Amino acid sequence: MIKTHLKIEGMTCQHCVSHVTEALEGVSGVASAKVNLKKGEAVVKSEDTPLEQLSAAVAAAGYKVV
Secondary structure, three states: OEEEEEEEEOOOOHHHHHHHHHHHHOOOOEEEEEEEOOOOEEEEEEOOOOHHHHHHHHHHOOOEEO
16 A cells, blocks of 8 residues: 555635545545645555546545645
8 A cells, every 4th residue: 555645725624624535535546545634634545546636536526735
């Protein structure tokens, strides 16, 4: 498993965290996603899922990877 750290903009509440977590965990190859509102980041464990796919899932959920 590979750990990928993503900095995410636009999250303001726990609902946002849930939304981003669900979006990331819905990407093929992702085993888990831990999203931290206070730090504005996510740690994704995956089977080498491309960063572009993770970023696209976050963008589709209405947030931005920076």
